[in-house]
Amino acid sequence: MVLLILGVALWWAAHLFKRLAPAQRAAMGGKGKGAIALALLVSVLLMIFGYRMAEGAFFWGRHPATVGINNLLMLAALYFTSPGPKKGALFYKMRHPMLTGFLLWAVAHLLVNGDVPSFVLFGGLGLWAIVEIMVINRTEPGWTPPAKGSIGKDAMFAAISVLLLFVIGYIHTWLGYPTFG
Numbered sequence: 001m002v003l004l005i006l007g008v009a010l011w012w013a014a015h016l017f018k019r020l021a022p023a024q025r026a027a028m029g030g031k032g033k034g035a036i037a038l039a040l041l042v043s044v045l046l047m048i049f050g051y052r053m054a055e056g057a058f059f060w061g062r063h064p065a066t067v068g069i070n071n072l073l074m075l076a077a078l079y080f081t082s083p084g085p086k087k088g089a090l091f092y093k094m095r096h097p098m099l100t101g102f103l104l105w106a107v108a109h110l111l112v113n114g115d116v117p118s119f120v121l122f123g124g125l126g127l128w129a130i131v132e133i134m135v136i137n138r139t140e141p142g143w144t145p146p147a148k149g150s151i152g153k154d155a156m157f158a159a160i161s162v163l164l165l166f167v168i169g170y171i172h173t174w175l176g177y178p179t180f181g
Contacts, residue, residue, distance in 0.1 A: 001054045001055070001056065001116075001117065001120065002050070003046050003047075003049055003050030003054075004046070004047060004050030004053075004054050004117060004121060005050070005120060005124075006046050006050070007042075007044070007045070007046030007047035007048075008043075008121065008125065008128075010039055010046060011124075011125065011128065012124075012128050014043060017036065018036075019135050019136065020135070051117055051121050054116075054117035055116075055117070056115055056116025056117050056119075056120075057115065058114065058115045058116075059114040059115065061112070061113075063112075064181065066111040067112060069108070070108045070109070070179075071165065071180065073104050073107060073108035073111070074105065074108050074168075074179075075161055075162065076101070077101040077102070077104035077105040078101070078161040078164050078165055078168075079101070079157060080094075080097040080098065080100050081097070081101035081105075082157045082160060083157065084097075084153065084157025085097035086149075087146075087149040087157070088149045088150065088151065088154035088157065089148050089150055089153070089154055090151070091154075092145055092146055092147070092148050092149055093145045094145075095145070096133045096136065099129045099132055099136075100129075102129045103126050106122040106123070106125050107122075109121075110122045110123060110126070
């Protein structure tokens with residue numbers, strides 16, 4: 001569980017560093033991007049290995065209803081993390097579509113994974129997305145939405161999201177985590 005907690009904590013630190021310590025981040029210059037990227041890679045590896053090794057109490061698991069809700073939330077999460085909201089006509093005024101998609105991803109996974117390691121991983125990352133939205137809004141209050149795009153772009157990115165949902169579902173099933181029913 002320690003590796004998992006360290007991975008989530010490092011994810012938080014690497015993402016919030018720029019906004020909470022801007023002077024220190026600016027002092028790192030261009031080399032800072034590499035250091036942050038390395039920290040994020042290490043955090044993902046710690047989360048993967050930590051989650052696979054972690055044990056904890058089990059409260060709920062997969063249920064046909066939660067699997068269906070999970071898949072719908074994942075479809076929305078994939079769309080919001082795509083360029084669709086910024087290039088389309090439906091959600092172009094949404095300030096944080098990617099973080100919203102990330103939060104939906106976390107909630108979707110908590111619906112079907114009711115154990116302590118999942119609370120740490122998905123709960124911790126979902127909470128990070130909420131905090132990140134609040135920090136961005138506080139540190140960068142002025143925001144102008146992009147120009148309104150077309151419904152065609154929305155449809156294109158929605159179709160790509162459906163395709164990605166099936167590809168990710170196939171990979172999850174291949175890894176032993178069936179996603180569809």
